[in-house]
Amino acid sequence: GQQLNQSPQSMFIQEGEDVSMNCTSSSIFNTWLWYKQDPGEGPVLLIALYKAGELTSNGRLTAQFGITRKDSFLNISASIPSDVGIYFCAGQRGTGTASKLTFGTGTRLQVTL
Amino acid sequence: EAQVTQNPRYLITVTGKKLTVTCSQNMNHEYMSWYRQDPGLGLRQIYYSMNVEVTDKGDVPEGYKVSRKEKRNFPLILESPSPNQTSLYFCASSLFGGRGYTFGSGTRLTVV
Secondary structure, three states: OOOEEEEOOEEEEEOOOOEEEEEEOOOOOOEEEEEEEOOOOOOEEEEEEOOOOOEEEEOOEEEEEOOOOOEEEEEEOOOOHHHOEEEEEEEEOOOOOOOOOEEEOOEEEEEEO | OOOEEEEOOEEEEOOOOOEEEEEEEOOOOOEEEEEEEEOOOEEEEEEEEEEOOEEEEOOOOOOOEEOOOOOOEOOEEEOOOOHHHOEEEEEEEEOEOOEOOEEOOOEEEEEO
16 A cells, blocks of 8 residues: 655654655545654544645644645644654555554654753 | 543553453534554544444555444554554544544554
8 A cells, every 4th residue: 555755754853943844645535644653652633634735833843735636744843852752753644534644754853951 | 621631551461362452522513533653654544434334444454443333432443453553543533534633642562
């Protein structure tokens, strides 16, 4: 099955810095989701995007649904130590009864003081 | 508290010994799904279910079975586990398909 290309794979940043990561696909998706996984836990939904071009914020997090519907971006402003974790993008093609999500390979974020 | 509960959290077993990982959700969600997570590969869908008695294969269904006899439960069955099924498994549920899946805390399975 298809996987999404997520970059960067990992990043080390200093507290207070802004972070950007992205996700690209060779296919079109109708929904883009961003999840965060803390160590030893399951992924938790951060932001959901449903329309091409949509820009949505959740606190210090901002995500965008690419115009081509083949990509999405997540930005974290003024990072703090609890931002550490793995960030996954996920795309969904269908609407209605389709429930299949395709996940990216993840971006591991580490924040230094 | 709304949650997805998986058991066990950790399991070590031997090749060929049938096992079941249980999953239960208390949110009355229609959709449930199983994923496996492997280093460098992200999360890959094994099976999903859109409702009671309705299941379908995901990207990596080989070697797994599921059943959905009740809305709240979605067990994952490995009839004859092999070492390549050593992985971290997640169950997830959602009210409307992929929109806002709630994940369980994971089951780390080791097959020796």
